[in-house]
Amino acid sequence: MESVRPCGCKGIRTCLICEKEYSISKPNLAAELQEDFLSDEEAHSLINDLDSLPWEISQSGRRKQNYGPKCNFKKRRLRLGSFDGFPKTTRFVQEKFAKVPLLENFQTVEQCSLEYNSERGASIDPHIDDCWIWGERIVTVNIIEDSVLSMIPYRNLKKRYNLDYVSTQKLLDGDESLGEEPKFEDIVVRIPMPERSLIVLYGAARYSWEHAVLREDINSRRVCLAYRELTTPYLPNGSQSQEATEILEKATKFWI
Ligand SMILES: O=C(O)CCC(=O)C(=O)O
Numbered sequence: 662m663e664s665v666r667p668c669g670c671k672g673i674r675t676c677l678i679c680e681k682e683y684s685i686s687k688p689n690l691a692a693e694l695q696e697d698f699l700s701d702e703e704a705h706s707l708i709n710d711l712d713s714l715p716w717e718i719s720q721s722g723r724r725k726q727n728y729g730p731k732c733n734f735k736k737r738r739l740r741l742g743s744f745d746g747f748p749k750t751t752r753f754v755q756e757k758f759a760k761v762p763l764l765e766n767f768q769t770v771e772q773c774s775l776e777y778n779s780e781r782g783a784s785i786d787p788h789i790d791d792c793w794i795w796g797e798r799i800v801t802v803n804i805i806e807d808s809v810l811s812m813i814p815y816r817n818l819k820k821r822y823n824l825d826y827v828s829t830q831k832l833l834d835g836d837e838s839l840g841e842e843p844k845f846e847d848i849v850v851r852i853p854m855p856e857r858s859l860i861v862l863y864g865a866a867r868y869s870w871e872h873a874v875l876r877e878d879i880n881s882r883r884v885c886l887a888y889r890e891l892t893t894p895y896l897p898n899g900s901q902s903q904e905a906t907e908i909l910e911k912a913t914k915f916w917i
Pocket of ligand 1: 775785790801810872873874885887
C-alpha cells in the first residue's frame with residue numbers, strides 16, 4: 662500500500678473509496694458526545710448539591726459517591742445492599758436522558774459521582790466496565806472542568822471484565838466485529854469531554870476498547886456523574902430478571 666492508490670491515498674491515509682476497494686479497517690468507535698447537555702446554572706447547582714452529600718475516598722486519588730446495588734463481579738452475585746434510590750437533587754439529570762434518542766429505555770441502576778483532583782494526581786486506569794452486570798450503554802455527564810477520555814484497543818478479549826457475558830445480550834447494532842481482536846496497534850483515541858457534556862459509550866467503544874482518564878488531563882477539580890444500566894438478562898422478561906426486581910424498583914426512587 663506504499664504506492665499511490667487510484668483515489669489519491671497512500672500508506673496509512675485512506676478515504677471511503679479505498680477503504681471499500683481494499684477492505685481497509687478503520688477504528689470503529691461507537692460513542693456519542695453531546696455538548697452543553699447541562700446549562701451553566703444546572704452544573705453550578707448540581708455541584709453544590711453533590712458537595713452537600715458525603716464523599717468517600719476511592720482509588721487512584723479519586724473520591725466517589727456511589728448509589729446502586731452491591732455487585733460481586735468475580736462471583737457474578739447481585740445484592741440490593743443498602744441501595745435505596747438516588748439523591749433527589751440529581752433527578753433532573755436522569756430526566757434529561759429522555760431527550761437523548763440513544764438512551765431510549767435507559768434505566769439507571771447505578772449513579773456514581775466521581776471527583777478527580779489535580780492536587781492528588783487523580784486518574785482512572787484503562788479498563789472496560791464490567792460486562793456481566795452493566796449494560797451496553799455507559800453514560801458520563803461531565804459537570805465541571807474539561808477533560809479527555811483516552812481510548813486504547815483491548816488485546817486480551819474475553820479474559821477479563823466478564824466480556825464472555827456479552828454474547829448473552831441483545832446489543833444495539835448487533836455489531837459482528839465485537840469480540841474480534843482490534844486490528845490497530847499503538848494507537849490511542851482521545852475523546853474530548855468538555856464540561857457540562859454528555860458522553861455515551863456503546864458497541865465497540867464499550868467492548869473492544871479500554872477507556873482511561875489520565876492524570877495529565879486533570880488540571881484542577883473535575884467532577885462527573887457515571888450512569889449504568891443492567892444487562893438485558895437482568896431486565897424485565899430476561900432470564901435473570903427475578904434477581905433484579907427489587908433493585909429496579911428502588912432505582913425509580915429519589916430521596917430528599
Ligand atoms: O471519569 C470518567 O469520565 C470515566 C469514569 C469511568 O471510567 C468509570 O467510572 O468506570
